[in-house]
Amino acid sequence: MKKMWLSVVVAVAFAAVVAGSALGEEINAYMGLSPENNKKVVDLVREKTGIQINQTFQSFGEIEAKVKSEAPNFNADMVTGCGSPLAFMAKKNGWTVPFVSAGWKGISDVYADPEGHWFNIANFSFVLVGNKDNLKKKGLKMPTSWKDLLDPKWKGDIVMPSPLSSGTANMMRFSFLALYGDTEGWKFLEALDKNIHHYTRSGNAPTDLVGRGEFTLGITSDENVKARIDKGYPLIWSIPKEGTGYDGTFAFILKGTKKLDTAKKVIFFLGSQEMSSLLSGIGYMTPRPAPNALYGKTTPKYIKIDLAKAAEDRPKNNDLWKSKFRTDFK
Amino acid sequence: MATAGDMTHTGSSTAIAGVKDFFNKNLVKILAFSLFLLLALFLLYPIVAVLLKSLKGPEGWTLKYYTVFFTKSYYFQSLYNTLILGLINTFICLVFGFCLAYMATRGPWWLRKPLKIVSLIPLVAPPYLFALSLIILFGRNGFCTKLFGMDWEIYGFDGVAISQCLAFIPLAFMMIENTLQSLNPNLEESAYDMGASEATIIRTITIPLLTPGLLKAALLIFVMTIAEFGNAAILGGRTPFLAPDTYTMITGESDFEMGSVLSVVLIAPCIIIFFIHNYLLEGKKFTTIGGKPVASEPRRITPAIMVPFTLVTLISCGAIALSFLVVLLASFVNILGVDNSLVLTNYFDFTTNYAIYNSIRVSFIAALIGAAIGVLLAYVIVRGNFFGRTFLEMVSLSGFALPGTVLGIGYLLAFSAPPLKLTGTLMILALNCVFRFIAVGVEAGISKLHQINIEIEEASADLGASFLTTFWRIVLPIMFPAFVAGFIYTFMTAIVSLSAVVFLVSPGFDLAAVKIFDAAVYGEIGIASAVTVKLVLIVMLCMATLHYITKKTQTGVAQKGVF
Numbered sequence: 091m092k093k094m095w096l097s098v099v100v101a102v103a104f105a106a107v108v109a110g111s112a113l114g115e116e117i118n119a120y121m122g123l124s125p126e127n128n129k130k131v132v133d134l135v136r137e138k139t140g141i142q143i144n145q146t147f148q149s150f151g152e153i154e155a156k157v158k159s160e161a162p163n164f165n166a167d168m169v170t171g172c173g174s175p176l177a178f179m180a181k182k183n184g185w186t187v188p189f190v191s192a193g194w195k196g197i198s199d200v201y202a203d204p205e206g207h208w209f210n211i212a213n214f215s216f217v218l219v220g221n222k223d224n225l226k227k228k229g230l231k232m233p234t235s236w237k238d239l240l241d242p243k244w245k246g247d248i249v250m251p252s253p254l255s256s257g258t259a260n261m262m263r264f265s266f267l268a269l270y271g272d273t274e275g276w277k278f279l280e281a282l283d284k285n286i287h288h289y290t291r292s293g294n295a296p297t298d299l300v301g302r303g304e305f306t307l308g309i310t311s312d313e314n315v316k317a318r319i320d321k322g323y324p325l326i327w328s329i330p331k332e333g334t335g336y337d338g339t340f341a342f343i344l345k346g347t348k349k350l351d352t353a354k355k356v357i358f359f360l361g362s363q364e365m366s367s368l369l370s371g372i373g374y375m376t377p378r379p380a381p382n383a384l385y386g387k388t389t390p391k392y393i394k395i396d397l398a399k400a401a402e403d404r405p406k407n408n409d410l411w412k413s414k415f416r417t418d419f420k
Numbered sequence: 421m422a423t424a425g426d427m428t429h430t431g432s433s434t435a436i437a438g439v440k441d442f443f444n445k446n447l448v449k450i451l452a453f454s455l456f457l458l459l460a461l462f463l464l465y466p467i468v469a470v471l472l473k474s475l476k477g478p479e480g481w482t483l484k485y486y487t488v489f490f491t492k493s494y495y496f497q498s499l500y501n502t503l504i505l506g507l508i509n510t511f512i513c514l515v516f517g518f519c520l521a522y523m524a525t526r527g528p529w530w531l532r533k534p535l536k537i538v539s540l541i542p543l544v545a546p547p548y549l550f551a552l553s554l555i556i557l558f559g560r561n562g563f564c565t566k567l568f569g570m571d572w573e574i575y576g577f578d579g580v581a582i583s584q585c586l587a588f589i590p591l592a593f594m595m596i597e598n599t600l601q602s603l604n605p606n607l608e609e610s611a612y613d614m615g616a617s618e619a620t621i622i623r624t625i626t627i628p629l630l631t632p633g634l635l636k637a638a639l640l641i642f643v644m645t646i647a648e649f650g651n652a653a654i655l656g657g658r659t660p661f662l663a664p665d666t667y668t669m670i671t672g673e674s675d676f677e678m679g680s681v682l683s684v685v686l687i688a689p690c691i692i693i694f695f696i697h698n699y700l701l702e703g704k705k706f707t708t709i710g711g712k713p714v715a716s717e718p719r720r721i722t723p724a725i726m727v728p729f730t731l732v733t734l735i736s737c738g739a740i741a742l743s744f745l746v747v748l749l750a751s752f753v754n755i756l757g758v759d760n761s762l763v764l765t766n767y768f769d770f771t772t773n774y775a776i777y778n779s780i781r782v783s784f785i786a787a788l789i790g791a792a793i794g795v796l797l798a799y800v801i802v803r804g805n806f807f808g809r810t811f812l813e814m815v816s817l818s819g820f821a822l823p824g825t826v827l828g829i830g831y832l833l834a835f836s837a838p839p840l841k842l843t844g845t846l847m848i849l850a851l852n853c854v855f856r857f858i859a860v861g862v863e864a865g866i867s868k869l870h871q872i873n874i875e876i877e878e879a880s881a882d883l884g885a886s887f888l889t890t891f892w893r894i895v896l897p898i899m900f901p902a903f904v905a906g907f908i909y910t911f912m913t914a915i916v917s918l919s920a921v922v923f924l925v926s927p928g929f930d931l932a933a934v935k936i937f938d939a940a941v942y943g944e945i946g947i948a949s950a951v952t953v954k955l956v957l958i959v960m961l962c963m964a965t966l967h968y969i970t971k972k973t974q975t976g977v978a979q980k981g982v983f
Binding site: 116118119120121125129144145146147148149151152154155156158159160163165166252254255287288289290291292294295297298299301302303304305321322323324408412416 | 492494555559560561575653656657658660668670671672673674676754755756757758759771832836837838841843844925926927928929930934938939941942943944945
């Protein structure tokens, strides 16, 4: 009798555990804005369309690696936030389901592929952040030029993301290469490397690390800067005089999805004014104009960038990066 | 022992009618064969997939990836760091674990219970909890750093080594304590009565008798230390280690070839140690005869032993307790080191609840399947009599020697394309946990079966019971404790382990351990701490419930089974 009772308990528990939650319309997506911004987008989409986006946050670089390794058997229905290298690669390799969405009507070609292979929901940039307390304690000032970062006084006190895993860092790299030219650009990166404490996995991580005072300076994605300052982190941010680079946050439907209609509804909504307003309120540059929380009315100075070339050069530059910046045997 | 059992079995079976026996024996073989197929598919095939990937370039078979590995000094540094870390940690964990276990089994009564509780808590927490606590205390803006004006850099080898030690001392303690408890204290006591000093007793009696337990603990800790990469990834800074490098290589660059090479290199020392361990244990499986193990009376421990052992105990328990306390506190702090006001916002971040729920589901399914397969495997290994029995035993116990990262990548390589496409499901996470931790259930089952004489089963068969009846009425009740042990171990380890599943999570099938790791790497200490606390509480609750259920049912089953 006891044994039977036990099996009943186990069976019931098993059933309860396996059953799981049955929600309404759901879709699985790769999404790499930042954990908290992912959540904001997911919440808005659910609120306005009733669709639940299941996502797990990863860096742009990681999403790129994942989609590349899974092709053509993708484990998600769509991508709702990745960098330009993956978006262009996906279009070229035919990994996307093209779809010209009415929701994106009137938006410029910069933000939406005319053939409907990808949609850029927002541009973001990188900025220099400093920890006010640390700067004050050390009697130092925020650098005004990127070249100021090469000063030995910053040695071991700067963090930036790794271009191997982070799309933001990839953007930094191609921006500096565009700004200084290939040869001088690599020289700049090599000199900068001497002052970098370590390279973080995600493009937003330096914001938190510098905000908590672990390090004094960080080159970081602008996505979370506003939110951290509002929360009370002693952060100061600036764009040095040479300007900054930019990359998009791309969305597209992955081939093989069984939820094409749901995916189309999501794409439709991503082009709406509401979505642009949300992202603009965080500090992104959006396809539909809206008041920008980080930059206000000013437009930051941009380095001239060819995103297609940057995407093409990425593998080559990764190899070069690895050969230059990895610790040698001591 | 197993051979003796088999011989009796064959001997008596010729006496009884042969037909039923033939059927019965083949049933065991069929069972063994299907279990082997499962192991081959979910344990061997993924590893072979990794090996093949490391040898295959776009143009066919090649050794070029290995050439890259062995000619680039960066990788060499990574390998060197990994091995040194593994050796240092194994040594420290064994020494500390032994001291703790000695105090917990031979020391004064009042010390035993608290010692056990404190040193076992970390088993229910993710190992990289200690990286969090080190950052909170000794980071550049850490509590101690500011308080004492310290200038100690935790981002590097030291930090990783300390956090890994703290994370795995409890495991060493648990395993050594288990063995110590099963040693009959009479031998030590008689040596003591005859005037041997305590140091001599420890050196000549306790440690030699403990060798099997120590070796097993050493193997497990070495493998865990070099594979569980949470601490290294969070605290490593620019110090390279193989496991986190593999992780970046796969998740950041999708460089599966190089990632596979790193995995093969990582697995090599583990396999070597596995074989050394097996070799050393050949013929060394002594038990002290004398009935059931009894808790030994507290003994007058000489100061020469008492002082260093107590010191070690205090240091490790203190550090562990402090780490938990610090993480608990950090989970209530608004912005650590900046705005230290107490808030609850970290707990009201519900985005991770889904992941916690998934973690419990995965661990529960894995534990159930794993414990069942483990018990069945143990049965066919001990009672079966078929070609390849030793091989089956070796394969099922090899899980001890497999670094999690390797099995994670193996699953990714083996099960990402049709017809065996499992990636992007919950099941791949559960299956991975089942076969990574199956060795524990198998081993518990084997040792249980060795304790039970085959005569009961034979008596049942002689009285006309079919194989299935015998199995159901006799064997299963006997094996129930082994099932529970396998279940509990798999459940606990699966829920906090990171190194394999981190490669296999997909949108909608996220796990708490991965979420905590992400938050920690990201620098969101508050969120990471809060999710850790939630997870620890839930695991403890689950364990308490399990404990209650088994206690309620076990007595009933045991009585029914044996009498």
